[in-house]
Amino acid sequence: MPQPVGKAGLNGEGALRSLADLPVGTRAVIARIPLDDPGTAAELAALRILPGEPVEVVEVIPLHGPLLVQTAGGVYALGRRLAGRIAVHGKP
C-alpha cells in the first residue's frame, strides 16, 4: 500500500497516529491526508478533512467497518482503510 505523503508532520507536536486507531469520542487534529488519488484528495479537501482541521471520531463500526467522524463541515463515513491513511497528531 502506498505511504501517505503530504504536509509533513509538524515538528515537536508529538508522534503521528492513524485516524483509524482512535477510539470513539477522541478529538484530534488532522496531520496529513493521502494524496495519491487526486479525486479523493480533492473531495476530502472540499469536506474539510484537511491537515490542521479538528476531527472527532463519533462512531466506529466493528469488524473493520467504516469510521464516522465529525468535522467542522458535518458527519462523514470513511472506509477503515482510508481512515487508516489519514494521520492525526498524537496530542491535539
Place this chain on the structure above:
Amino acid sequence: MSTLACHRTPSAARRDGLTVALAGNPNVGKSTIFNRLTGLEVLTTNYPGATVEVNAAVVRLDGRVLTLVDLPGIYCLTCSSGDQCAAREALLENPPDVVVAILDATNLARNLFLVLQLIDLGFRVVVALNLADAAEHAGIRIDAQQLQDLLGVPVIPTVATRGHGLREVLAEAVRASGRPPVIRHRYGPRLEGEVARLAGQLDGQMPLPARGAALLVLEGAADAGILAGAEPASKSAWTERAAAAADRVAAAYGEPASMAVARERHALADRIATKVTVSPGEFRGRAAWRVAVRPATGIPLLLVVLAAIFAGLFWGGGALAALVDGAWATYASPLIRALLLTVFGEGVVARTLLWGLDAGLNAVLSVGIPYVLTFYAVLGVLEDTGYLNAATVLLDRVMRGLGLSGRAAIPLVAGAGCNVPAIIGLRTLRTERERLIAGTLITLVPCSARTAVIFGAVAFYLGWPWALALYGIVTVVVLGAGWGLNRLIPGGTPDLLAEVFPFRIPALRTVVRKTWVRVRDFIFVAVPIVLAGSVVLGALYETGLIRLATRPLAPVVEGWLGLPAVAGLTLVFAVLRKELALQLLVALAIVEFGRGAENLLSFMSKDQLFTYALVNTIYIPCIATIAVLSRTLGRQRAAVISLGTVALAVLLGGVTMRLLALR
C-alpha cells in the same frame, strides 16, 4: 421526463432562451426546487446520487423562456466519480447563463465552499438559502442581506418543500443574467499573487475568466475543456507555466497547491459564515442515525425494515390484488367479453383480442400494480427518512466482501424497485470495477416486477414461507456472485467516503407523489407491452401455432426444468417485462381452464410454480435493463451478464426442481 422512473431514457431538453443551472451539495433540496419550478417529476430522495444524469426542463417566467438544468449534488468541481463529472461538464463545457447555488442554511460554512468556487469561475450566481424553516426551527439566524453584500450576489431564503421564495429566485436569475458577473471576495495575498501572475499569462485563451481558470489549474482540476480554444503550442507552454505556478504555491504553503486553495476557500467560507450568522442555534436530530449504523441496533433495525417491506407486500399487496381481481371479474370482464363478441362475433379474432383486453389487462391490474405500488410506497418512505443513507454505513463491511463500497448499496436497493434507474445510478460509483460488479449484481436483484411474480405466484398460492425461501436463494446467489466476481476481477475495492445526513420525517406529499410518478411510468410502459405480448401469445394459442413455438423449448423447459413447455414460452416473452411471465401464465390458465383458473394450481403444481418464479427471477432482467446495461458497461459485458444469468437460472431451476421432488 424523469430519469429515475422505470424504463424511460432521458431526453435532453432543447436549450432555449436563458439557461439556469441548479447547483449545490447533496441533500440540500435541489431536486425539490427543480420539481417545484418545472412541475417535472425528478425524484427527490434523502440520499446522495439521486440525480445521476443531468435533467433539464424548459419553463416560462413572465414571457421569458428559461431552460433549467438540475445538476447532481456536488461538494466541489473536481472529478472523482461519474456524477460529479456530469455536473462539472455541464458547468464548464456548456456554461449556463446563471447558476442558482442552493445552500443548506443549517450548514452554511461547508455549503459556501461551492458557492465561492462558482463565483471564482466567473458564473453569475444567485444564492437560494434553502431549508430556511429547518434553520429557524434550530434557532439558526442568518443575515441574508449581509451575506448578499459580502458575496456580491443575490441571496434569497427559500423553503423548497413549501415553495417559498422560489419564484423570487428565478426572477433574480433573470435579472442577474443581464449583469456582468461580480467577484467581491479575495483569498490570502500569497495565493492571490500567484493566481494573478498565472492569470496574466492565460488572458485571452480561455473560455473562463482568467482568475477562475488560474484557480482551477492550481486546484489540479483544469483538464476539462478550459483550454478548448487554445492552440496546441500555447497549450504545452501553458501547462509548463501552470506546473511552475503550482510548485511555487506548494513551496510557499508547505502543501500541494490544491490543498492550499481548498484551505484558503474554507477559511474564507468560515469567516463569511461567522459574520452573517446572527445566532448559531443548536441543530438537533443529528444522532438518530446512530441507531441505524451501530450493528447492535442497526442489524435488528435492518431486519425489522426488511420484514416490514415483506409484510407490506404480502398483506398490503395481496389484499390490493384480491380486491382488483374481484372487481375486474365482476364488472370489467363481462363487459369487455360482450363488447368483443358483439363487434367481432364468435371466432379466432375475438378470442385473440380477449387475451389482451380481458386476461392481459386483468393480469396487469392484479399482478403488476398492487405489488409495484406497495413496494414503491415503502421505498419512498425509506428514502425520505434518510434511512437508506445510514444503511450504507452499516452495509459497508458486507459490501466490501463483494468488492464494493457501502455507496453501492444504494443502487442495489434501488434495483429492487427497477433495475434500469439503478444501473444508471452506477455513475455515482468511483471505479469501473465497482460499476461492473454492482451492475452484474443489480441484474440479479429482484425488481418490483419480479417481486410481483414472486408474491403473485409463490406467496399467493404456496404461502409466505416459500416466498421467503425464494428470496433466501436469491440472496445467496447475489452474495455468491459478488464474492466470486471480487476474486475474479483484478483490482481493489474503493474506500467509502460519504456524508451521513440527519434523519428527517418524510413529507407525505412528497412520498405520495414520488410513488405515483414511479407507478404511472410503470403503467404507461407496461400496459402496451403486456397487451401486445398477450395478444401475440393469444394468436399463437388460438391458431394452434403455439405447439410449433414451444417445441424448440421443450428439451430445456420440460426435460430439465420439469415445467409445461408453454410456461417456457411465457418465460421467453417475459424478457419484455418480467411480470409479463405470470400475467401470460394467468391469461393462459383462464383460456385453458376458464375463469376461476387464475388459481394457477389447476395448471401447475406447487413445485413447478416455485421453480418457475425462481427461473423468472434470476434470468436476464428485461430488454430495457439489457439496453441500459450495454450503454453503461458496454455491449460485450451486457451480453456476458445476460447469457450468464440465463445459464444460472436454468441450472438453479433444474436443481431446485429435483431437490423439491425429493421431499
